[in-house]
Amino acid sequence: MKRLLLNLSVIALVGACAIPALAQNTDEFDSEFKAFQKKVTAAKEGAAPENTETSAAKTGEASVNASPSSPVEKTEATAKKPETSSDSVVSEKTKIKKPSKEISGGSPLGPAANLPVNGQLPATARAMSAKTPEEAQAAADAEMETQKKKIDEDTFNDALKVLLPLKPEQIRRVLDSFKDSRQAAETPIAVPTPKVHVETISLDPSQTPLIIKTSPTRVTTLTILDATGAPWPIQDVSWAGKFDVIGPEEGGHVIRITPETAHGMGNISIRLVDLITPITFTLQSGLDEVYYRFDARIPKQGPLAKTPLIANGGLKAAVGGDENLVQVLDGTPPASAEKMKVEGVDGRTNVWRVSGRIYLRTPLTLLSPSWDSSVTSADGMNVYTLNDTPVILLSDEGRMVRAHIATDEVTP
Numbered sequence: 001m002k003r004l005l006l007n008l009s010v011i012a013l014v015g016a017c018a019i020p021a022l023a024q025n026t027d028e029f030d031s032e033f034k035a036f037q038k039k040v041t042a043a044k045e046g047a048a049p050e051n052t053e054t055s056a057a058k059t060g061e062a063s064v065n066a067s068p069s070s071p072v073e074k075t076e077a078t079a080k081k082p083e084t085s086s087d088s089v090v091s092e093k094t095k096i097k098k099p100s101k102e103i104s105g106g107s108p109l110g111p112a113a114n115l116p117v118n119g120q121l122p123a124t125a126r127a128m129s130a131k132t133p134e135e136a137q138a139a140a141d142a143e144m145e146t147q148k149k150k151i152d153e154d155t156f157n158d159a160l161k162v163l164l165p166l167k168p169e170q171i172r173r174v175l176d177s178f179k180d181s182r183q184a185a186e187t188p189i190a191v192p193t194p195k196v197h198v199e200t201i202s203l204d205p206s207q208t209p210l211i212i213k214t215s216p217t218r219v220t221t222l223t224i225l226d227a228t229g230a231p232w233p234i235q236d237v238s239w240a241g242k243f244d245v246i247g248p249e250e251g252g253h254v255i256r257i258t259p260e261t262a263h264g265m266g267n268i269s270i271r272l273v274d275l276i277t278p279i280t281f282t283l284q285s286g287l288d289e290v291y292y293r294f295d296a297r298i299p300k301q302g303p304l305a306k307t308p309l310i311a312n313g314g315l316k317a318a319v320g321g322d323e324n325l326v327q328v329l330d331g332t333p334p335a336s337a338e339k340m341k342v343e344g345v346d347g348r349t350n351v352w353r354v355s356g357r358i359y360l361r362t363p364l365t366l367l368s369p370s371w372d373s374s375v376t377s378a379d380g381m382n383v384y385t386l387n388d389t390p391v392i393l394l395s396d397e398g399r400m401v402r403a404h405i406a407t408d409e410v411t412p
Contacts, residue, residue, distance in 0.1 A: 189262075192218065192290040198326050198377060200297045201279050209267070209280045214243070214259045215290035222255040222281075223295045224272065226302030229376025233273040233303065241266015243283055259285035274303050295378055325375045328352060328359045329383045341406035345394065351405055358386040364394040364401065 166174070192215040199210055214220045224232045231253035239245045242260040245268065255270070266283040275298065327333055337352040337359070349362035360366065361383050366374075369392065371384040386392070394401040 188217065188287075190287040192287055194218075194290055194292045196293045196295075196330065197291045198295040198297070198329050198375075200299055200326065200375075203277050203279075203299070209282050210296070211282045211284050212257065212268075212294050213289050213291050214257055214283060214285050215287060216259055216262050216285065218258070218290045218292070220257045220291050221293050222257060223293065223378050224253045224255075224270070224279075225295060225297045225376070225378055226305050227297065227299055227375075228301055228306040229378065229380070229382070230302055230304040230306050231378070232275070232298055235271040235273050237268065237270050239266060239268040239283070241283055243268075243285075257283065259283070261285055262287055272298070272302070275300070297375065324354055324359060325373065325383050325385065328361050329375055329377055329381060331361075333359065342403055343406065344403040345401060349394070349403065353388075356388065358388055358405070360384045360386060360392065362394065364396050366392065367395050367400070368393040 195213075201210070212220060212222065224234060226232045233251045234248050234253055234255070237245060237247040237255060242264045243266050244258040244260060246256040248254050255268075257268070262285060264283075264285040267280060268283055269278050269280050271278045279296070279298070281296075324334055324337075328337075333339075333352045334354055337354045340351040340353055340358075342349055342351050345362070345364070349360070349364065351361075352359045360371075361381065363380050363382065365382070366384045366386075369386060369389055371386050374382060374384045376382050390405055392403050392405065394403060
């Protein structure tokens with residue numbers, strides 16, 4: 001350290017005096033060199049005390065080195081000397097600033113290795129601050145456990161990102177898009193109009209078979225009734241075409257039909273108990289209209305026919321050729337029908353006047369007056385055709401009911 005300070009002083013003085021020396025003669029240079037020696041001596045006295053012999057040797061060495069034989073040599077020596085001294089200064093400074101292993105604890109970071117990170121001292125600092133080897137070992141184990149938990153947590157998060165890369169709101173958007181796409185794919189092209197149809201089957205071989213309208217994803221129920229409205233048991237069923245037909249149980253009278261295509265044609269043949277002639281229908285599949293229920297009546301009394309209340313051969317319990325009966329039974333009377341007021345009964349009984357004839361639609365049984373023709377549905381609804389009359393007698397499960405038909409038309 002002492003030698004470094006001395007060299008620094010010499011270099012400073014040499015650098016201050018080197019340039020002016022180039023512009024002076026020999027006598028002036030000698031006088032100024034003596035002054036320079038005095039300054040060097042004063043600088044040595046100002047430094048820390050050192051061995052006298054060593055100082056003298058250094059002074060003499062400096063004098064010899066600083067006394068060139070000619071101005072050119074003096075100039076070259078003066079110019080080269082600061083460079084060599086500057087390198088020495090840089091080397092000495094580097095050596096002074098280099099941290100020792102004792103201070104840094106052997107870490108390449110030096111003293112910065114013991115600075116706190118995230119509010120916690122590193123393992124080396126905590127180990128050095130431990131009072132006993134056991135505490136140092138415990139601190140190291142705790143640090144290892146903490147690092148292990150952090151690694152496990154990072155591994156879990158990475159696996160979670162791989163397995164479930166989408167966020168919850170992104171998953172919800174995907175599900176909404178899937179729902180919209182599925183709804184568009186599963187929505188039918190058209191929704192057919194459902195209807196309930198009642199028709200009388202003609203046993204005349206010259207008549208064209210009736211058409212039963214079906215539609216995909218819809219079930220059409222075919223019911224066979226006799227003239228009194230009683231079920232007519234079915235013996236067997238056979239069909240053709242792309243239709244799924246479920247026959248009735250033994251003694252049943254209901255057939256279920258489901259088409260397998262949107263546009264198809266076929267037919268069905270049914271044999272009834274105690275009826276020689278089989279009845280046939282044309283099956284048609286479409287998207288516009290579908291018969292949810294098709295009630296087919298046979299204009300004869302079947303094996304389960306109801307016994308009439310009055311044995312009168314003049315009374316007819318068949319539809320005949322009156323199409324208005326079927327329309328009134330369906331609840332859709334002709335456009336020319338006039339609805340009449342009925343008193344003494346509930347809303348299930350209705351009366352229409354068509355072409356001077358009375359059409360009575362009621363679930364009750366007509367006792368008086370006599371009727372010309374009638375028809376009954378599978379659910380027990382009856383339609384009677386009468387002459388114009390103001391009073392009618394009905395039977396409601398054995399109880400007589402008197403109803404009055406008003407002459408005024410019901411205003412809508």
